[in-house]
Amino acid sequence: MLYVNLNGELLDRNNASIDIEDRGYQFGDGVYEVIRVYNGKLFTGNEHLNRLWSSAASIGITIPYTKQELQQQLIELVEKNRLMTGTIYLQFTRGISPRKHPFPGDDVTPTFVAYTKEVGRPTAKLENGVKAMVTEDIRWLRCDIKSLNLLGNLLANQKAAEAGCDEAVLHRDGIVTEGSHSNISIVKDGIIQTHPANNFILNGISRQVMLEICNREGIQVVEEPFSLEALAQADEIFLTGTTVEVMPVVELEAKMIAGGRPGTITQRLQTLFKAEIEKQCGAV
Secondary structure, X not given: OOEXXXXXXXXXXXXXXXXXXXXXXXXXXXXXXXXXXXXXXXXOHHHHHHHHHHHHHHOOOOOOOOHHHHHHHHHHHHHHOOOOOEEEEEEEEOOEOOOOOOOOOOOOOOEEEEEEEEOOOOHHHHHHOEEEEEEEOOOOOOOOOOEOOOHHHHHHHHHHHHOOOOEEEEEEOOEEEEEOXXXXXXXXXXXXXXXXXXXXOOOOHHHHHHHHHHHHHOOOEEEOOEEHHHHHOOOEEXXXXXXXXXXXXXXXXXXXXXXXXXXXXXXXXXXXXXXXXXXXXXXX
């Protein structure tokens, strides 16, 4: 039996349902997070919840729990489902109300849903790298909010899937922003470059861990926008994300990157990132 958390109650997934007039279903009016679980423990759980609160506040949703209360509910869900390696998906919508564009009144309570999924580490891809393609970033202008409105991301990722790629690299007028479901960084002459954390990208938690590692280890990073030309001329390219960790891109638009193998700096970051996981969650 797989349990889900629906509004604070653990239920058999087959017995959990949401009203058809929930605003998440009708408008995508809500926010979400995906938290990685290793050895039954939440990795960077506090950071994910901090971002959840920020996203909710940005669109005027008040989460009806404290962060400590919500984290405890997630831990209980992981334990109930005996999850060792995988993810927790959680979302809050504005709640259930008759379909109208204006927000409902304060009497409408947000809807909370969380569930777990078994997902192993992508070890083969981490070792060998992935392929990516480039496409236009057609998303809205508040990509810093982790909202349920992901159609732009889905359309881009579908293009990648149809092209036999793992990720779509997005750009606005020739300036690279991020991937359809990850952040992207390049390495040139030993220096990492990544788009600054503004409204054009989601400030990924794994991206933040990577930046903290670089600061601690003396690896030079420049948080500045870079062009498609710079992307094509990069010595190394890597993605960061909750499920991809630090993922090498070894082929972009059918062109080999770093000789078709993960680059030296990317491999070093992978080792250091894994050490962060093990520090919080134990050996993986």
